């Protein structure tokens with residue numbers, strides 16, 4: 001199953017400007033969606049979300065009413081423990097009329113595998129087809145489903161819509177979950193369902209990021225705040241993603257154990273997961289980025305890579321799992337002879353953009369094998385001018401990719417009147 005990691009390797013190159021974003025507007029946080037058990041009190045979780053019109057707007061933490069067309073997020077299911085009987089657990093929840101996206105997060109043991117077996121939309125149709133892993137062509141995830149789904153170690157995240165066919169409908173949804181630990185069905189898993197709602201899909205957004213430093217690049221939580229290269233790294237993100245209306249908002253900085261400065265994605269090596277688990281120090285609801293010296297692969301031919309995402313997408317609002325972040329190697333594969341590098345050493349900002357693309361839910365538009373591609377109709381095959389091509393040197397983001405990124409609940413939206 002470590003095949004997934006193999007698919008998430010990266011690369012790059014870059015040029016940069018400078019100046020970090022110091023915008024201090026108040027971000028929109030969770031509303032007050034609460035959770036109650038269904039009458040039978042067993043596997044179902046009922047939502048208190050109203051099926052009302054969009055004109056109600058939403059509430060942020062301070063109780064301020066947001067402008068009508070500012071999307072907000074609410075928890076429909078809040079980290080509920082769902083029993084898994086006969087190999088399957090069931091979650092049901094009610095979705096309001098003004099749904100923009102739904103995100104299902106399933107997590108449990110760090111060495112367990114979790115995912116969605118099926119998802120029935122509010123209109124009764126299948127967003128994710130039951131038993132999808134048994135169908136040909138779904139080896140890397142459910143390509144045949146209306147909405148892409150996959151399974152992941154530690155924590156699995158599925159966002160709908162993540163492609164143009166994945167539109168979600170209001171009404172009662174049912175998600176069947178699966179999980180395995182040590183080859184046996186798990187007894188239970190934790191499930192969260194996050195709703196993004198508003199009158200129309202967002203056309204821009206803000207992403208908070210928590211940065212973690214192992215000493216790589218000589219960077220510390222303090223030094224990066226006046227470091228020109230780090231500022232240029234952030235500027236690269238804002239320039240590249242700015243084309244789809246996405247910019248970095250609040251940033252936090254954390255020093256962590258220097259012993260984690262070299263990690264490995266090799267099979268049976270859990271150092272990447274140990275690194276990701278340090279995301280517990282998060283002070284925002286943003287995504288988590290770890291800077292290390294090197295990321296080893298255990299593969300003699302290509303022993304070191306510039307970056308890796310621990311999951312695609314990363315689980316929003318869930319720090320501290322083995323899936324909760326991305327790692328970026330500031331030395332890239334510099335220690336490796338040029339003939340054994342995936343690509344030449346990338347600039348850090350470009351790697352950051354590519355890895356955060358994974359964290360936001362993007363798979364490679366095309367792999368190096370030139371036969372494996374993503375789910376989007378508008379990403380040309382084997383075109384490395386796209387950011388999410390496996391070689392990671394491009395900058396282009398397609399309209400379908402942009403729509404999927406902006407509905408991710410980690411991307412939040414500000415009242416334009418502020």
Ligand SMILES: [Zn+2]
Pocket residue numbers: 007008009010011354358364389390392
């Ligand atoms: Zn990649």
